[in-house]
Amino acid sequence: MISVKGVKIATTNCGIKYKNRDDLLLISFENEANVAGVFTSSSMPAAPVTWCKNNIKHGSAKALIVNAGNANAFTGKHGEEVVLKTAEKISETLPCKNSQVFISSTGVIGETLNYELITSAIPNLVKNLQDDSASWHKAAKAIMTTDTKEKLVSKTCKILDKKIIITGFAKGSGMIAPNMATMLGYIFCDANISSAALSVILREITEDTFNSITVDSDQSTNDTVLLFATKESNQALIENPFDDALEDFKKTLKAVMLDLAKMIVVDGEGAKKLIEITVQGSENKKQAKDVALSIGNSPLVKTAIAGCDPNWGRIVMAVGKSCPETSPEKLIVKIGKYQLTKDGAKHPEYEEKIVHEYLKNSEVKITVDLGIKVCQEDTKATIWACDLNEEYIKINKDYRS
């Protein structure tokens, strides 16, 4: 774990839901950070999401506050008041402008959140802000709900010969589906990049990382990913998102975001396996992604893989329901390196036992060639999903008890 210069962290238990663990995180930026964000496309966005969507236009951040245990979603006027009171308390304590305070909440939907639990904790949080490595781990833990593991990734890269640090953390375990896939995710770097450029970069990379994972096809009301740049690297400001100097940065940022995205899938509620699904031979990328998600969201495919059962007919079913443009003769399905189909039927050399053994791995690959067009890099898509186990049901039958 590598701390990002200019970022300070404090966590505490403020008693919203959990006992004996921190559930409130405050991050402050010593100097103003540039910021970009992507948010849930739900028509029922939580109050903090609406707040962040408004603030992101200004592109400047001084603080981020996140609580776990209550989503402050579908909470009406009161939910808006919670957000305003929180921002006001931070802006007068730090101090900074209201528009520089970013807020996230995660937990149950529709429950009133007592903002005094948050506002009364803020003065002490501000006093206790730290920039050491241990604080980053505490931050990643404080935002967890049904997550079983913290999700924290750190990498370095270069921009214009200056070393840049990118560190991010995320949470998410259930209610995870593509289209701003997730969850909460925060990525911090010390680069000097304008917020407009950050926004373009974040959007593009989100599509192939957080927006390419699925746990249960359900999309949250609170999904938020924020990318902060503290500008402490002393490198010349970059305002053009397509500047060649950003090549290494973009590659590294994508690696950080993909690592975090996969960590979410692996920690999917009850999940035991990471399933990587690549669809190619398609008309275009959207078609490939739609088919990949149809496979990755199919409860029958996910339960078969949970049982290490090479019941590949279910993959054929999931292709069939999502892609009218293909047909049995065109389709090639592979599990791992094993080709299972040929000429619209089971491959003559298919050996079930070998594939059954392969499926015992904790990471499983499925490749589907739709046979519509010749395979090309820009028309294929990869998504990551997890298997479906009894534990998912157990966790979600009594989430709130």
Next chain:
Amino acid sequence: MISVKGVKIATTNCGIKYKNRDDLLLISFENEANVAGVFTSSSMPAAPVTWCKNNIKHGSAKALIVNAGNANAFTGKHGEEVVLKTAEKISETLPCKNSQVFISSTGVIGETLNYELITSAIPNLVKNLQDDSASWHKAAKAIMTTDTKEKLVSKTCKILDKKIIITGFAKGSGMIAPNMATMLGYIFCDANISSAALSVILREITEDTFNSITVDSDQSTNDTVLLFATKESNQALIENPFDDALEDFKKTLKAVMLDLAKMIVVDGEGAKKLIEITVQGSENKKQAKDVALSIGNSPLVKTAIAGCDPNWGRIVMAVGKSCPETSPEKLIVKIGKYQLTKDGAKHPEYEEKIVHEYLKNSEVKITVDLGIKVCQEDTKATIWACDLNEEYIKINKDYRS
């Protein structure tokens, strides 16, 4: 159970998969029956589906044969041969034309089906054809796979003062999702209605019955519903599907098909509850149905209901991900008769305990008003789904063992 005049039935065990139960059904029509059908929209249709789609154009049926235990789907050229050999054996034994033989298969996808098991059983099946009530129960049982109960419904109605009998049976338990929802369904009547008129009527009613149910959002490669009319009622031929004389017939046919559709949901793999979801206040019927299915297919909603947990925030989530046109203030969510939301937040008089008690019922109603337009009969939609339990996972983790 009321037998339909002109229909004869025989069942046997032919050894495809199951022991100690019948797995092959033959139905013959003494005179040619008029027939209409609807089929899976999958681009991976099973060989018998492609066969029936071709034959249905002629609108005339002499026989229906159905096997359980092997879907004959994704079986390439060999699958086509299985269907042809089966049809030829029946057409020479009965006798009739190949185009008058309708064929369905249900079971595992991608496994080769040994047609000799079927063809060698046909002569005895033809010899043993019966028209008694017990045979209808045997028919409904012979086509079952993971179903735990037979699904057989019988009702009477009138056309032009003649009594008409409508009897149908169906199978389906997993891989059940809308868009030719399911499964196999066969409905028989003794009315004298042209196959063209039957086709219009069947399509319309399927949309609100079999195409309005969901167990697991997965759509089969073998979905088939066939409607046969044996013309034995001696009523004057009706060729216009909109003839007023068909009013009672249509109402009764819909009741038969809806009963069968609900039986499938109730027998959904591991299901304990029938969930009826009505969405109204919508722009149009498609929007209402999309939102209803988003709720009915949400694993988080389905598990909450399995646990009798009134976690209505998950219903809000499912609306939010499927309907960009609404917003929190517009939305009204009811469970049973209890209104849970108001002004974009929890209803002030909502009492969780009462709704928790209500959710212990085996039938549960959810009503959502999107608040986009004033409620109208022709813009609302109702679908039926089931809860999601550990048993679904257990059944599907080792379907084939």
